Structures are given as structure tokens and as C-alpha cells.
Amino acid sequence: MAAAALLGFSAAAHAQTLDDLIPDSAVENPDAWAEQGADQTVESSDVTAPDPDTPIAQPPGFDLPWPDDIAIEDFEPLEPEEDIEFADLDLGQANVSFEEAETERIADNLVLGFPQTEPPFSDRGDFVERFEALSTIEELEDSEANLAQLAARAREDEELLGDLLRVYGYYDGQVIRSIGNLQVGDEAAAQTPTVRFDILPGERYKIGAVDLGSLLSAPDGAELRDAFEIYPGDYLQSDTIVQEQFDLDRALGETGYPFAAIDAPELLIDHERVEGDLTLNVTPNGKYVFGGVVSSQPDFLSGKHLAKIARFEPGDTYQRSLSLDLRRAITATGLVSSVSVTPREVTPPTGVEPGVVAMDVELQQAKLRTIAGAIGYGSEEGIRIQASWEHRNLFPPEGSLRVRGIAGTQEQLAGVTFRKNNFGGRDRVLTLDAYANTIDSPAFDARTIALTGVFERKSTLLFQKNFSWSAGLELIATQERPPVVDGIQEPRQTYFVAALPGTVLFDETDDLLDPTRGFRLGGRLSPEASTTNGVESFYVRSQVDGSYYQSLGDRLVLAGRATFGSIPGADLLQIAPSRRFYAGGGGSVRGYGYRKIGPENDLGEPTGGRSLVELALEARIRTGFLDGAVSVVPFVDAGSVGPNPTPDFDEIKIGAGLGVRYHTGFGPIRLDVGVPLTPDEDDAPVAVYVSLGQAF
The missing domain is CATH 3.10.20.310 (membrane protein fhac)
Incomplete structure (x- = not known):
């Protein structure tokens, strides 16, 4: 209706002049006339309203030809001009071919392309390895790799690639990103969204001028300049600048310059020279x-x-x-x-x-008083509970007093220890110890009072040493007898013993508590004088221990141990039972009871011996359980104790089993289950050991 009215208005108005359409009132007061609206400009009698039901056959007032009457003349074609020269555009990049580009697939959804062949991409392998470690796309699981997520992460990775190019000195590099579905593998239906980055590194920039401030004014300026191994003409790489700055700072600190200052490095990149001028302001500040x-x-x-x-x-x-x-x-x-x-x-x-x-x-x-405790268990040794109280600086400097006690199935002890750390030098320790203890073992019963003193150079967790030693004095009074068998109790025999023990240890392992490679070789020599029943005896207790550790990959360590001991100089009965050699237990031959391997008397009691041989082999296998904190350890142990100073190997006991280690920040917790392979009638079929640290 509106369109029809408009057309009718146009047709009727076509024959009228402009003066006919504008009344005098509009000229006299145009604003008032405009507010009256369009309906007031023409009287209704001047316009014939069209019939809405009757179509307009010919729109009145229009005199335009229809398209059929329009004739367009043909265009004259232009003649091509000759001798036109096009300028060669140098974009700063070598000619490349994307179709022939070398590619490296980082993941199913990530590909790097290298279409540039000249100049070559130096350090490309290291570049790709670093990008793979930092890429956000590479971290995206295949199941999550939809196009929206890939697009978001692709922008981050594109920026990362640009940063890495500049790190390696490619300041004109370009990264071209494309995303789509590419076939993976041989199956045509296996489609996955994939991001491809084509990398055009361009030319690698080099070091221009090098300004090291007032470094050369130092007394050792020439030597210190050699510590900063960056020179004009070297390839420009941010990592190298940071590393050489660190090396220079270390050289200053190690050659007498405690107050030296090094400002942050500054690079001035010159794209025309394809170089970067390096400024590193160094102020030595005196030696x-x-x-x-x-x-x-x-x-x-x-x-x-x-x-x-x-x-x-x-x-x-x-x-x-x-x-x-x-x-x-x-x-x-x-x-x-x-x-x-x-x-x-x-x-x-x-x-x-x-x-x-x-x-x-x-x-x-720090807090100087410490209460400590430990619990151990062996199926043959029983329970062992140890507790102590210590004041670590009761006698300054570094003079400690420690009171300790042991309550166990086979041992009870009460003792007082005075220790002076860093006595006369670094990591030198003086220890004086007085104690009384009782031992009720399968080998002997003992009631002992002892006073010992040891001066040693120790290997510690913070300062593991290749060589350590100790020398000491022991004064011992002990009453000992064989254990009670079938209700028969033999009288106690009193021994007075004076000993001068000394030890040495060569340690080439990588860890004090949990070694994975290297070896240890230790020796103990203790000349001793003993008096019992009015008879004096002189003998030497000697022992050599060696262990070797070999890592095979990240998850397997092979460990072996050998121990040899000998006591020449006195008959077996003249040596107190507690000073003889025994074998068996968690730190010896697993699968057997504590001190139960060795010669026996007529009642089947272990008597101890004057020679000792122990061998052990185990494989420490890391598992993925609990983030790799758990290891399984199959092992085989063997041992022999003889009555003579020279081993005779008349009887060798062999044990085998499986252990579990839980690795903590302070060392592994050990659980071993051993089985005797050559048992006696009274040996248990299974032995269990729990303790802190490896078996050796």
C-alpha cells in the first residue's frame, strides 16, 4: 500500500511545476510548514488515489528504455605493450620450496617443516629438541586435539618459535603456520587435526663489536678476558652470552675480586651488517x-x-x-x-x-637438644629399639653430650658419649664413649663394660670424601659364656681386653647411602691384648671389605660385596667370644640367623671363628611404582667362618631372596626376605630384615 501510494503521488506530481507544489505559507514560515508533514503539501483533490486492486499497467511519468532497447558497442581490445621490465624483489630470504621441505614430526598433531636449504640452519637439532621440550601443542593429548584447541596453542607455539629463532641469532626468521586434517599412518580413515610450522630462519647473525667495560684495567685483565670466550665473528646466540657471563663472573670470584659487578648484557642489532654489537659493562672493583x-x-x-x-x-x-x-x-x-x-x-x-x-x-x-629413635626388626635377631638424647653444643665450640640406650631381644645397652666435632681441623672428630651392655645371642652371652676413644676423619653426607680414617683405644671388661642349651648353663669367663683399632676407607662412589656407581675399599686392623684366667694373649684382628657398583641404564644397578677377615696370634679359646668372627643376618648372609653361621661345639652352639669370608651380589631395579620411589632387589649371599686364621671353606652357607626398597630423601628403607639354600636343621625356612639404608 505504501509503495502504491508513493508511485501514485509521483505520477500526479509529474505535470506540476515546483511553484505549484510549494505554497506561499511555506515561503513565509518554512519551519512551521515543515512540521505539518508531507500530507499538508498537496491537497487531496490534486491527487487521484490508485485502486489497490488494479495494477498499474504503465508507470506514469517515466520515460526510460527497457534493457532490450539498450545497445552497447564493442570494446576495442588493448594491444600488449612490449619491453616492460619488472623489478626483482629481494625479501631477504633464500629461494625455498615448501613441497620439497624437510619435515620433522614432533607429535601426531605437530610437524616442523624446513624449506630453506641455503644458508643452512645451524644448530637445527638442538633447536628442534628445545622446541619439543617447550611446545604447548606437544603436551596436548591426541584425544583432546580438536581444531579450536590446536589453533589457540598454535599461536603460542608460533611465538615460541620466533623467540627461539632470535635466541639462536636468526633475527630475520619467519614462521609460517598452517592447520588442517592430515592422514596419520596407513589407514585412510585415521584423520587427526595437525599443525605445521614452516621455518625460514634466514641468515644467522654474528657478533660485531664486544665491549667489556673496564675489565682489562684489572691486574688479571688479560686472563679474565680469556674467560669470556665470545669474540667478533662468532655466531650470535643468547644462551652462549648468558653462559659466558656466568663463566666470567665465576672467574672474577675465583681470582680475588669479591666486589666485582657485571651489568646485564646489551645487544645492538644491525640488520644491514647482519651483526649484533655486544656490551657487557664489567667493573672489577679491585683485587x-x-x-x-x-x-x-x-x-x-x-x-x-x-x-x-x-x-x-x-x-x-x-x-x-x-x-x-x-x-x-x-x-x-x-x-x-x-x-x-x-x-x-x-x-x-x-x-x-x-x-x-x-x-x-x-x-x-638452631635448637641444640635432640631426641632420636630407631626401630629395627629381623626374624632371627628379633626387635631392636634405640633411643638417644643429645645436646650438640654443651661444651662450646661443638662439644656434644649424648645419652643413649638400646632395648632389644638380644641386646640391651646404656651409654654416654662425648663428641668434639671439627677437633683440630675440618671433619676431624674426637669421640669418648662409656657404656655397659648385655648380649644374649645364639653365639654367646656377654655382660660388658667398656671405655673407648676414637679420633677420626669422617666422610659426611655433605662432604663425602675419597679417603677417611680412624684411630682409637678400647678398654673392655667382659664376662662371657656360651648360650644356655637344653637348660645347661656354663659358667661365665672374664676377659680384660685392650685394643688399638684403626680403619681406612677409600670411597669412589657417587652417594654415601645409596651408591649407583664406583667402588669402596676399606680395611680394619686392631692389635689386641687379652687376659683371661691369668693367661695373656696377643693377637691381631684384621678385615678387608670391598664393594663395587655399576649402573646399567636409569633403572638398574648391579652391586657386589666381598669381605675377608683373619685373627692370627692366639688360639680360639683365648679370644673372647665377642671378639671373634661370625656371619649371618641382615648385614651379612641373608636367610640365616644373626651370628649363626660358623663352627659349632658339641651342643650345636656357634663358637665363632678366626677367619671370615662373605660374598654378596644383588640387582637394584627401579620400578615406576610411586613415581619411581620403589625398587625391587633380588640377591644372593654366601659366607663361611673357619676356626683357623686362613679360610678353609669347609662349609659355605648360601642364601637368596628378594628385597624391596622405598627411597626417601634421607636414604632407602629396606625390607629383605631371605631363604637359606644350604640350611641346617635349626635354621628357619624364611628370614625377614627391616632397616634403613642398603645392605651394603
């Missing part, structure tokens, strides 16, 4: 030697004592590593909760003479 050690708590740990455990002397060239070593050594005492070691200038450098720095040690005391 120094060590002075004294100053403690913030001299009554607790004096500076004099701390100087004893330091690995430097006054006048030695300052080394940052020795400062850190002193901090670790103080931490290892267990007496501090926090410690810092800071160099402080005492005398400034003058000319060619170095300055002097004091080492200020700031300490905070």
Missing part, C-alpha cells in the same frame, strides 16, 4: 686476599674455631667458592638455623698490592 674470620656470636662459635674449619688461610687470594664452602661447613655442624658469610674490606688495594677482606659470619642458633 683482595683473605683476612680473618669474624663471628657474630663468639661465645657460641668463635671466629678462631670457624677459621679452623675454613679451607683458606689469611693471605690466600680470595675465592668465592671457599667462602661458600665455609658457609656449608658451618651449616653441616647442625648448630645453626641460618648462616651468611660476607666479605668486608679491611684494607683497600694499593697499586699492585691487593687489598684484604675479613669474612663476617652472621649466625643464628
